[in-house]
Amino acid sequence: MRSTTSRATPRGRTGAAAVLGLTAATALSACSTPAAADVPGVTDDTVVIGTHQPLTGPAAAGFASISAATAAYFEYVNDRGGINGRQIEYVVKDDGYNPATTQTVVRELVQQEEVFAIVNGLGTPTHSGVLDYLDQNGVPDLFVASGSLTWDQPEEYPNTFGFNADYVTEGAALAQYALDTDPDAVVCVLGQDDDFGEGILQGVELVADEVAVNETYSTADQDVTAQLGAMKEAGCTHNVLGTINGFTALAVGTAAQMGWFPAWHVSSSGADHPTLVEYLGEDGAPALEGLVSVNYLPHSPSSDWYELFTRINDEYNDGAPYTGNTTYGMSVGYQFAEALAAAGQDPTRESIVAALESGELRGNGVAPLTYSADDHFAYRTVRVAVVSDGVQDFVDAAYEVSESGATAVTPQETPLENEGVPAG
Amino acid sequence: MSTATTSPATSPAAIPATRLLLRAGLLTLLALGGTFLLDPYRNYQLATAAGIFAAVAGLTLLVGLTGQLSLGHAVLMAAGGYGYALTATRVADALAGSGAADGVAGLLLPLLAGVVGALVASGALGVLLGLAAARLRGPYLAGLTLALVIALPSVAGTVPALAGAQGVSAPFVPVPDALAALIAVEQWHAWLAILLTSCAVTPLVALRSGRAGLRMRAVHDDETAARLAGIDPGRVKAGAFVASALAAGLGGAVLAVVTQQVSPGAYGLGFSLLLVVAAVVGGLGSLGGAAVGAVLVTLLPWLVDQATGALPADLGHRLQGNLEIALFGVVVIVVMVLRPGGLARLVRGRSRNTSLSTNTER
Structure with a gap:
């Protein structure tokens, strides 16, 4: 008899637990049945948008300042009346650069905060996990902070737009500049073991006949000594890096310790000079002299945008150190504001996508910008920047990249108008 | 399921088997109905909790009944997830060419194939670990499983099919047309999660209450005595591990269905230890307790996040990610001090404490 009782107990407990769960659920209840509603996140005087960013974890040191800069720019715009009379509310969620957490926080943004759009979700591994989800829910997925080719699939993901110049473009421009400055260059590649590294490599292969060595690392790695040893051994003269800031610093620092000083050609995602100096310390900073990178944003002290963003940074961002991330974050903000202004007096999810296309x-x-109905990338042109006497600034070279290769072009920066607040 | 443990269990449980299935069916229906009361986000949380529940149920059976401590159940879930994602993607791709992609077959075939893939992957890993578990005891088994969790990111980075930190994506399972007007995607996924989880947990209930459960308890209490009674402790331990691994694998498949992605970051050390916390807080050996524990580890981080959001931004950022870990520690301590048998005892009261103490309070 006793066995019968004990047999029944687990069910009883499961039942009790289920009832408990249901009671708790009912308390928080609301219906799940799909219903047609107004435009989510848009009221008469606000527009709520959200993002996922690494505010903690390994990637935080390199990227946490981006969303702060974007938020500062929005505050600046809001103080000047917002866009079409609407204040922009920017909800930033921390995903720690962990794809699993991104899944959760993006659902929170879409379902709980009911955001109008996701803007500048950061990272390839993190964002690719929510791509389908956002597509199914028809949420505009604007200005993804990554240069992966994934974001440029207008047929499959009509609402997704990239922000960065794609990695292939960057890789091609970096390699072309190496060949233009030194026809005998031995070009090697060190890349992250994901879309980022692969894209850079693809770009380099587009313009260089031969890639002498191609090494990869994983963000979980502690050092890149083995990779750099192999590159030094192969006699590389120009190293193209598809690395994030931390690993760029690690690569340059490790090579310097080996007594090796090749030319570094670094993707914009990992070539922010102040951030690199912070990683390497003042003693290691001289190793960054001559570092070549490309950029598609006006990150140059000679630009009007730079001057405006510096002012906004001082006034609305507590004077945080001004880095490439600041230019990046504020440019994201400007681009969204411009798109929102173009989406009309009463913006809808469809009208903002139409405005971009x-x-x-x-x-x-x-x-x-190169956005169109069949191109969801922002930039096909990048300009070369070089670190000289501890200052990273543009040189005259710029490249436009297409499938046939990289062509030298003259850069033409968009002039600053209306104090950087897009008019509706 | 391992024949060593299930086949003897079915004969004595023959009469209650119908009752067991009836109860399982009723509870499943109740849970399915419950999804109508929830908004989409909470249905998503429910689906996540269901996936975790499957894994914790397997774990609580393993620790509570046979006394084998596994710190690596996250890896078994990951194995299930990868198995699901890779198989389902293959099948979906193959169907896409054949024109059968539309309709119910196009919907269900990848899902079912994926579940089989999840069972095969987690089962295979479970057999390997079970063989080791039959020979290792206590801290050594815990150490081995812990090493697996730590090795997962490297393994994912080394094996090309697992695509490194980015992980592999699983095909999206859309709402069937017949239901599209009635329920949202999240609710549909919650349904799938509940169904898969009941498929994982019901056999565990049968195992636990049947002869296999008795053998596990016997091995746990005294291996020599069990051996004298004609029980092979090695087989029982290995069998328990495989059963537990299969449940965890289904849990991983659930999470893959819900999130459409499997990456090593989702199955880290922290998550693996959370599964143990869920089993301990719920009450070792108790499947109902596992459900409570699974809900707790799903909701607590979210509640903490809501709470830190209300704090000043600077303080909030510093607490984010750290506070929940501290809080879980506090919860374990408080529960152990007040209710050593876990939260399951809270529901059942103290009356049965004595009769089950030998199995659950070690």
Whole structure:
């Protein structure tokens, strides 16, 4: 008899637990049945948008300052009346650069905060996990902070738009500049073991006949000594890096310890000079002299945008150190504001996508935005920047990249108008 | 399921088997109905909790009944998730060419194939670990399973099919047309999660209450005595491990269905230890307690996040990610001090404490 009782107990407990769970659920209840509603996140005087960013964890040191800069720019715009009379509310969620957490926080943004759009979700591994989800729910997925080719699939993901110049473009421009400055260059590649590294490598292969060595690392790695040893052994003269800031610093620092000083050609995602100096310390900073990178944003002290962003940074961002991330974050903000203004007096999710695809938006980069119905990337042109006497600034070289290779072009920056607040 | 443990269990449980299935069916229906009361986000949380529940149920059976401590159940879930994602993607791709992609077959075939893939992957890993578990005891088994969790990111980075930190994506399972007007995607996924979880947990209930459960308890209490009674402790331990691994694998498949992605970051050390916390807080050996524990580890981080959001931004950021870990520690201590048998005892009261103490309070 006793066995019968004990047999029944687990069910009893499961039942009790289920009832408990249901009671708790009912307390928080609301219906799940799909219903047609107004435009989510848009009221008469606000527009709520959200993002996922690494505010903690390994990637935080390199990227946490981006969303702060974007938020500061929105505050600046809000103080000047917002866009079409609406204040922009920017909800930043921390995902720690962990794809699993991204899944959760993005659902929170869409279902709990009911955001109008996701803007500048950061990272390839993190964002690719929510791509389908956002597509199914028809949420505009604007200005993804990554240069992966994934974001440029208008057929499959009509609401997703990239922000960065894609990695292939960057890789091709970096390698072309190496060949233009030194025809005998031995070009090698060190890349992250994901879309980032692969894209850079693809770009390099587009313009260089031969890639002498291609090494990869994983963000979980503690050092890159083995990779750099192999590259030094192979006699590389120009190293193209598809690395994030921390690993760029690690690569340059490790090579310097080996007594090896090749030319470094680094993707914009990992070439922010102040951040690199912070990683390497003042003693290691001289190793960064001559570091070549490309950028598509006006990150140069000579630009009007730079000057405006510096002012906004002082006033609305507590004077945080001004880095490439600041330019990046504020440019994201400007681009969203411009798109929102173009989406009309009563913006809808459809109208903002239509505004982007119209091809009329200019952005604030080194060349006008290239968004169109069949191109969801922002920039196909990048400009070369070199560190000289501890200052990272543009040189005259710029490249436009297409499938046939990288062509030298003259940069044409969008002029600053109306104090950087897009008019509706 | 391992024949060593299930086949003897079915004969004595023959009469209550119908009752067991009836109860399982009723509870499943109740849970399915419950999804109508929830908004989409909470249905998503429910689906996540269901996936975790499957794994914790397997774990609590393993620790509570046979006394084998596994710190690596997250890896078994990951194995299930990868198995699901890789198989389902293959099948979906194959169907896409054949024109059968539309309709119910196009919907269900990848899902079912994926579940089989999840069972095969987690089962295979479970057999390997079970063989080791039959020979290792206590801290050594815990150490081995812990090492697996730590090795997961490297393994994912080394094996090309697992695609490193980025992980592999699983095909999206859309709402069937017949239901599209009635329920949202999240609710549909919650349904799938509940169904898969009941498929994982019901056999565990049968195992626990049947002869296999008795053998596990016997091995746990005294291996020599069990051996004298004609029980092979090695087989029982290995069998328990496989059963537990299969449940965890289904849990991983649930999470893959819900999130459409499997990456090593989702199955880290922290998550693996959380599964143990869920089992301990719920009450070792108690499947109902596992459900409570699973809900707790799903909701607590979210509640903490809501709470830190209300704090000043600077303080909030510093607490984010750290506070929940501290809080879980506090919860374990408080529960152990007040209710050593876990939260399951809270529901049942103290009356049965004595009769089950030998199995659950070690």
